[in-house]
Structures are given as structure tokens and as C-alpha cells.
Amino acid sequence: MAKVYLTTPVSAEEISKLKAGDQVYISGVIYTARDAAHKRLVELVEQCKELPFDIKDQLIYFVGPTPAKPGKVIGSAGPTTSYRMDKYSPTLLDLGLRGMIGKGGRSQEVKDSMIKNKAVYMAAVGGAGALIAKRIKKAEVIAYEDLGPEAIRKLEVENFPVIVINDVHGNDLYLQGAEKYRKY
Amino acid sequence: MREIHIDRIVDAVSKMVQTANFDLGGDVENAFKQALNKEESPTGRDVLNQLLENVEIARTERVPICQDTGFAVFIVELGQDVHIVGGNLNDAINEGVRRGYKEGYLRKSIVGHPLERKNTGDNTPAIIHIELVEGDQLKIHMSAKGGGSENMSFLKMLKPSDGVEGVKDFIIECVKTAGPNPCPPIVVGVGIGGTFEKAAYLAKKSLFREIGKRSKLPEIAELEEELLEKINKLGIGPQGMGGRTTALDVHIEIYPAHIASLPVAVNINCHAGRHKEVIL
Structure with a gap:
């Protein structure tokens, strides 16, 4: 388990060095999108229309934050469960999306697509939304404001803590971690 | 019959939905601490420590523990000698949810139609289960249940x-x-x-x-x-x-x-x- 500091955008070469279990601290811009935003993004791709942000070498964070209190950048902002995005992720990975941040397992199709496209899946600690929000320095809605918590936000983060779950080599921390501690 | 005005219900619900989201109960926090003593995995211990730190931040800064501030689920024990006055119980609970989720800057996570999926914007309606019991008290149990x-x-x-x-x-x-x-x-x-x-x-x-x-x-x-x-x-x-x-x-x-x-x-x-x- 290495400690790695990453700054976005991230190249395929940099991402390929990550291993499942690595603790990664991300700085730079990341984009938020969850269920409803993913649906719209993939509809745009199907219609050959431009996405609201350049997705190449970027990271998407599956999150729907709480509203910011006055004077605050953002409310609580922990990850949401990722498998609901499985249907959409391969399309975005084919466009050069370099990584996803969420929590919970991914489908085999998404894992295969990550290997093919040289991308990773990382988890933030689910249910630690108040703590995680402290690493978010700026937040701006850039698309789909009508979706409320599901709007796409451009976040500027500093040392945003995540753990690599699926690397480009086919490792899976969820499977390997549970295997290691299973007693029957 | 003991009378309870809906204003008291609205007020109590509005407060409890916020407290539930900011201040994790001692039972859960103690369980984290006990788990930390037994946890063998370094990553596991790290996660538990982060959860404890998160609970503390949420409590002191009055921010939600988790961004999923939940479906507001209620189990209401309504004493059969209670007379609700000023309006109806379901509306009062929903008004409390509406007010509490707005005042507390909690996330509005409810869509009004399961297939059309447009957010209702105020986290209503709540899920309300009413159990009729003996006595003249109204006991409201609330859980913020994540999706x-x-x-x-x-x-x-x-x-x-x-x-x-x-x-x-x-x-x-x-x-x-x-x-x-x-x-x-x-x-x-x-x-x-x-x-x-x-x-x-x-x-x-x-x-x-x-x-x-x-x-x-x-x-x-x-x-x-x-x-x-x-x-x-x-x-x-x-x-x-x-x-x-x-x-x-x-x-x-x-x-x-x-x-x-x-x-x-x-x-x-x-x-x-x-x-x-x-x-x-």
C-alpha cells in the first residue's frame, strides 16, 4: 500500500502506476455526477453532442452534496454507491475518463472497460461526508442545475483522500480484502 | 382526552430531523470505539478513525454526518387518549420535515414519482407508520434512512x-x-x-x-x-x-x-x- 499524490488531469501512464489498496491524495479539479447526470451525459454521447466538460483524463466523483451553509464552500460530500452508474461508465471511459470515485462494487463490464481504457476506480469513505468536505476548496455548478443535488459540479480539491479499489491490472481491493480476513 | 396541537408536532419533527443528521447517537459512536479495539485490518482501523472524526465534526459544526440525509422515516406511537388539534398528524409531520430539511441545509433526496423522478425539493413526503397504543402520549421515532x-x-x-x-x-x-x-x-x-x-x-x-x-x-x-x-x-x-x-x-x-x-x-x-x- 503506497501513498500517492495525484494532480488532475491524470495521464494513462500515471494512472497505470496505481495499485489496488494504494492511498491516493488528489488535488486539482474533479467533476461530480451521479444517477440523473450520468443518464443525461450518456444521452448526449448517443446524440453525438458535446459534453458540458472535457472528460479526457479527468476524474468523476459520484456524489450529491448537501446544500452549503452560508459562508461555506459545500455541505457534506461523501461518495454514493457506484454500481448504479455501471450502465453508463463504460461509455464515458471510452471517451477518455481516467477515473471514478465512489463506494461499493462495480460490474465486470466496468472493470473490463477500465483495464481496456487504462482507468481506475477509487473509493472515498462512505458516510464521512463532513470530514471529506474539508478537502473541497471550491465548488461550482456547471451543468444541470435543475437536478439539485444531482447537478454536475466542478470541485477544486486539495489532498482529497481515496483508496484504489480497481487498478488497470485487474486487481480488486474489495475481493482481495475480504478474502484476506474471511474466517469461514 | 389530552389535546396536542399540531404546532408542537411540526416543531418537534423539524428539530429532530436536524439533530438526527448532525448528532450521531452514543450507541453508534460507542460501537465504533469498540470495533476499533477489535479491528485487525490497518485500512479498517483507518476507516473507523475517520468515521469517529467525522462524527465529531458533524456534531460540533452542526453539519450532516453523511450527505445522504435520508428518507425521513417515522414510527409514531399514538396514544388512544390523544386528540390531535389544529390539523392532521400526517401533514404536521411532513411540514416538520419540510422545515427541518430547509433550516438544517439537509439534502432533498426525494423524487415525487418513482418513474418520472423529479425532485420534490423539500424532502417530502416522509414515510409515516402510525401505531395506536394505550395512553395519552405521542411518541415519535425518526430515522434518516440512506438510499x-x-x-x-x-x-x-x-x-x-x-x-x-x-x-x-x-x-x-x-x-x-x-x-x-x-x-x-x-x-x-x-x-x-x-x-x-x-x-x-x-x-x-x-x-x-x-x-x-x-x-x-x-x-x-x-x-x-x-x-x-x-x-x-x-x-x-x-x-x-x-x-x-x-x-x-x-x-x-x-x-x-x-x-x-x-x-x-x-x-x-x-x-x-x-x-x-x-x-x-
Whole structure:
């Protein structure tokens, strides 16, 4: 388990060095999108229309934050469960999306697509939304404001803590971690 | 008849939905601390420490523990000698939710139609279960129930011949299937018996119980402990990254069943077991 500091955008070469279990601290811009935003993004791709942000070498964070209190950048902002995005992720990975941040397992199709496209899946600690929000320095809605918590936000983060779950080599921390501690 | 004005209900609900989201109950926090002592996985310990730090930040800064501030689920024990005045109980609870989620900057996570999926914008409607009881008090239990763990919930109509072994196998299988998705360490709520909907309701109701509190029925208390031990041998661990602490507790509620049926419902709660109660 290495400690790695990453700054976005991230190249395929940099991402390929990550291993499942690595603790990664991300700085730079990341984009938020969850269920409803993913649906719209993939509809745009199907219609050959431009996405609201350049997705190449970027990271998407599956999150729907709480509203910011006055004077605050953002409310609580922990990850949401990722498998609901499985249907959409391969399309975005084919466009050069370099990584996803969420929590919970991914489908085999998404894992295969990550290997093919040289991308990773990382988890933030689910249910630690108040703590995680402290690493978010700026937040701006850039698309789909009508979706409320599901709007796409451009976040500027500093040392945003995540753990690599699926690397480009086919490792899976969820499977390997549970295997290691299973007693029957 | 004792009269309770709806204004008091609106006010109490508005406050409790906020407190539930900012201030995690001592039962859950203690469970984290106990788990930390037993956890062998370094990643698991790291996660538990982060959860404890998160609880502290949420409490002192009055911000939500988790961004999923939940579906507001209520179990209301309405004394039969209570007369609600000034309006109706359901509207009062929904008004309290509306007000509390706005004032507390909580997330509005409810869509008004399950297929059309447009956000209602105020986290209403709530889920309200009303139980008529003796007395002249109104007891409101509230839980902020996250979607991620709710999605990892299951119900199966077992055969009577499946027996207790079948019940145990099903519960363990549910936890395995859920894996890292419902934000472990989880609380496993189980309803056994009744009908299809009764079993589901019992499973939900069991999650309102404090962590560490056993069933009053000795054979069920024993089953809870056995299942907790088995689940914590699965290795799923905090956040599913491997470790000893997969569940903080297992709660089981039972009800008489039909001669043909053995319904079992498993309702999973994430580690952020946010529940509060108030008596009016």
C-alpha cells in the first residue's frame, strides 16, 4: 500500500502506476455526477453532442452534496454507491475518463472497460461526508442545475483522500480484502 | 382526552430531523470505539478513525454526518387518549420535515414519482407508520434512512421446512451480496414472520432499536448474537475493504406466521444509524 499524490488531469501512464489498496491524495479539479447526470451525459454521447466538460483524463466523483451553509464552500460530500452508474461508465471511459470515485462494487463490464481504457476506480469513505468536505476548496455548478443535488459540479480539491479499489491490472481491493480476513 | 396541537408536532419533527443528521447517537459512536479495539485490518482501523472524526465534526459544526440525509422515516406511537388539534398528524409531520430539511441545509433526496423522478425539493413526503397504543402520549421515532443501504435490502418467502437454518443462510447471503455497497460496518435489521409487508416493516422497525440492545426473547437474542458473530467472520470489514467489523449489530423482530409461510426480510442500515425519538 503506497501513498500517492495525484494532480488532475491524470495521464494513462500515471494512472497505470496505481495499485489496488494504494492511498491516493488528489488535488486539482474533479467533476461530480451521479444517477440523473450520468443518464443525461450518456444521452448526449448517443446524440453525438458535446459534453458540458472535457472528460479526457479527468476524474468523476459520484456524489450529491448537501446544500452549503452560508459562508461555506459545500455541505457534506461523501461518495454514493457506484454500481448504479455501471450502465453508463463504460461509455464515458471510452471517451477518455481516467477515473471514478465512489463506494461499493462495480460490474465486470466496468472493470473490463477500465483495464481496456487504462482507468481506475477509487473509493472515498462512505458516510464521512463532513470530514471529506474539508478537502473541497471550491465548488461550482456547471451543468444541470435543475437536478439539485444531482447537478454536475466542478470541485477544486486539495489532498482529497481515496483508496484504489480497481487498478488497470485487474486487481480488486474489495475481493482481495475480504478474502484476506474471511474466517469461514 | 389530552389535546396536542399540531404546532408542537411540526416543531418537534423539524428539530429532530436536524439533530438526527448532525448528532450521531452514543450507541453508534460507542460501537465504533469498540470495533476499533477489535479491528485487525490497518485500512479498517483507518476507516473507523475517520468515521469517529467525522462524527465529531458533524456534531460540533452542526453539519450532516453523511450527505445522504435520508428518507425521513417515522414510527409514531399514538396514544388512544390523544386528540390531535389544529390539523392532521400526517401533514404536521411532513411540514416538520419540510422545515427541518430547509433550516438544517439537509439534502432533498426525494423524487415525487418513482418513474418520472423529479425532485420534490423539500424532502417530502416522509414515510409515516402510525401505531395506536394505550395512553395519552405521542411518541415519535425518526430515522434518516440512506438510499445506499436501503437498496441492499431483501425479502424472501421461505418455506416452514427451511427452518432456522434457512433463515440464517438467507440473512448471511444478503450481507454477502450487499458487500461494500451499504457502507459497512452495517446494522442488520431482520423481520421474521407475519406476511410479506409485515416482515418488511418488522425489519425496518428493528433498526430503530439501539445498538447493543438485545431482543427480549431469549432464543431470538441468541440468534442475534450468533448471526453477528458469523457476519463478522465474513471478512468484508469497514467500507468493504477487508477486516473484522462488517456489522455493528443484528436486530431481529418476529411475528406469528401463517402455517404455510416463513417470511424473512433483511433491511440493512449503513454505519450512520441516525435515529431520534421525542415524546409529546
